[in-house]
Amino acid sequence: MRFDGKRALVTGAAGGIGQAVVAMLRAEGAHVAVTDRDSSSVAAEAHLDGDLLDGSFCDGLPGRAAEALGGLDILCNNAGVITRGDITETSDADYALTMGVNVEAPFRLCRAAIPLMAETGGGAIVNTSSCWGVRPGPNHPLYVMSKAALASLTQCLGRDHAHQGIRVNAVCPNEVNTPMLRSGFEKRGFDPDRAIEELNASVPLGHIAEPEEIADVILFLASDAARYMCGALVEVNGGKPVI
Numbered sequence: 001m002r003f004d005g006k007r008a009l010v011t012g013a014a015g016g017i018g019q020a021v022v023a024m025l026r027a028e029g030a031h032v033a034v035t036d037r038d039s040s041s042v043a044a045e046a047h048l049d050g051d052l053l054d055g056s057f058c059d060g061l062p063g064r065a066a067e068a069l070g071g072l073d074i075l076c077n078n079a080g081v082i083t084r085g086d087i088t089e090t091s092d093a094d095y096a097l098t099m100g101v102n103v104e105a106p107f108r109l110c111r112a113a114i115p116l117m118a119e120t121g122g123g124a125i126v127n128t129s130s131c132w133g134v135r136p137g138p139n140h141p142l143y144v145m146s147k148a149a150l151a152s153l154t155q156c157l158g159r160d161h162a163h164q165g166i167r168v169n170a171v172c173p174n175e176v177n178t179p180m181l182r183s184g185f186e187k188r189g190f191d192p193d194r195a196i197e198e199l200n201a202s203v204p205l206g207h208i209a210e211p212e213e214i215a216d217v218i219l220f221l222a223s224d225a226a227r228y229m230c231g232a233l234v235e236v237n238g239g240k241p242v243i
């Protein structure tokens with residue numbers, strides 16, 4: 001199995017993509033520490049729940065995962081929040097939330113995980129950015145800016161830490177069928193199933209991504225099959241790039 005004996009920490013583990021990543025890593029032999037606000041429904045080797053807006057929680061998390069699992073080989077910075085609306089509709093609270101979860105938390109987690117991985121000869125970090133982190137979509141400047149920052153962090157760390165055997169890459173999905181997307185439709189008064197049907201028609205492959213289709217790419221980037229990839233931003237979009 002690709003991840004036999006590997007030790008992984010996954011954030012946002014109770015969310016759509018997170019649950020798929022955790023289940024698929026464990027099915028391939030990994031021992032996984034999960035974190036979310038409440039990950040009690042997710043089967044894992046260690047549950048380390050907390051709020052990623054809490055800086056000291058983030059600073060300590062990789063160390064706690066390494067302690068629970070006997071080391072740390074893989075970090076998946078997957079948790080995220082989306083804030084909608086143009087800049088004039090964006091509050092200070094929106095800014096603090098979005099930059100806190102999408103940028104500051106992965107920054108702190110990478111900063112704490114890299115020395116642990118370096119001590120044991122290397123590791124892999126996979127960040128979940130977005131296709132909007134590569135090219136902006138309309139009317140979500142705060143989310144786009146946060147995902148672009150995460151994409152840039154990925155490129156920087158991919159270059160800076162390759163010499164330590166640490167590979168840092170990002171997956172950049174377009175629309176994925178998860179609570180994040182569905183709750184957005186609900187908030188705007190649309191039926192999520194009908195809205196997703198309409199979105200499916202806009203994707204050349206015929207459907208928006210299911211969480212497992214993104215998790216497959218995250219696992220690839222975390223695996224030895226991606227052993228020569230550092231700082232890559234991998235768009236996963238069913239043939240529907242953001243233009």
Ligand code: NAD
Nearest residue numbers: 012014015016017037051052078079080130175176178180
């Ligand atoms: P999701 O809402 O199902 O999962 C996100 C998880 O992050 C949730 O379980 C949530 O509790 C957790 N989280 C958020 N804030 C937190 C905090 N302060 N502390 C601890 N945990 C917190 O969404 P998803 O679609 O599975 O998103 C996973 C990642 O994929 C995100 O980074 C998202 O931006 C990215 N993404 C999603 C889509 C999409 O269309 N769904 C597209 C591109 C990128």
